[in-house]
Amino acid sequence: MLSEATRTAIRSEVERYPHKKTALLPSLKLAQREAGWLSKDTLAEVADLVGVPHSSAVELATFYSMLFTAQVPRTRxxxxxxxxxxxxGAEQAAEKIARAVGAELHGPPHRRHGVNADGTIxxxxxxxxxxxxxxxxxxxVGDDxxxxxxxxxxxxxxxxxxxxR
Ligand code: FES
Structure with missing residues (x-):
């Protein structure tokens, strides 16, 4: 369950827009900021807070690549x-950052990624x-x-x- 602070922030988002559904995307982002990813329970909780069907939250969460419906490392x-x-030198910088945190990049050019040993980065x-x-x-890194x-x-x-972190 989301914290009361996040639930309050989501209710504020809903009040900002004439149509409830417009508040769904920022609300999902708020929930993800707290939970790290969007589980089925979290999607349902956000949908209920916004006042839209659960299917609307699932549709949006599976459409946008910046929303995660599976667990991801806490720091990306x-x-x-x-x-x-x-x-x-961005490619070289990516290699050096990965090496510095103990990860190894793999995958096709421009879509390489790697996770460190304890799965946190x-x-x-x-x-x-x-x-x-x-x-x-x-x-x-997150929003920064x-x-x-x-x-x-x-x-x-x-x-x-x-x-x-
Ligand atoms: S090309 Fe990297 S920020 Fe624009």
């Missing part, structure tokens, strides 16, 4: 490898531009951006922060 690092980032490359090309190479990942010091600092 998404390194942008679109052209502006790729030109300044996932590092992956993504084909989405996050709009921070002028501060490339960069990655997203970490930019200027040019050198080993920046990557070591990021890795130290990731291990503390």
């Amino acid at each position: 690092v998404e390194v942008c490898v679109q052209l502006p980032c790729a030109l300044v 996932e590092v992956g490359t993504t084909v989405e531009c996050y709009g921070a090309c002028h501060r490339a190479p960069m990655c997203r 951006y970490v930019e200027h990942l040019h050198d080993d010091d920046a990557i070591a600092s990021l890795a130290a922060d990731l291990k503390k």
Whole structure:
């Protein structure tokens, strides 16, 4: 069950919109922020709070790639490898970040990922531009951006922060 703080935040979202269903996506994001992923029970709880059918929550959660309907590592690092980032070493930065947290990247180019030994940190490359090309190479960690990942010091600092989470 979600915390009272998240339930209150979801009720506030519902009040912001003329149509309840519009509040579903931000509400699912709030629930995922707390739970880490969206189980069937969490989807049902959010749907009930928003006042829409459970099927609407399932449809939305399975449509958007940033919503997770299966358990994922608590910390996810998404390194942008679109052209502006790729030109300044994004792929190499992804490799170094993975190595620094004890993960090994595998998979096809531009879609590589790896998880560290205890399953708490996932590092992956993504084909989405996050709009921070002028501060490339960069990655997203949850809702935060970490930019200027040019050198080993920046990557070591990021890795130290990731291990503390
Ligand atoms: S290309 Fe990486 S943030 Fe835009």
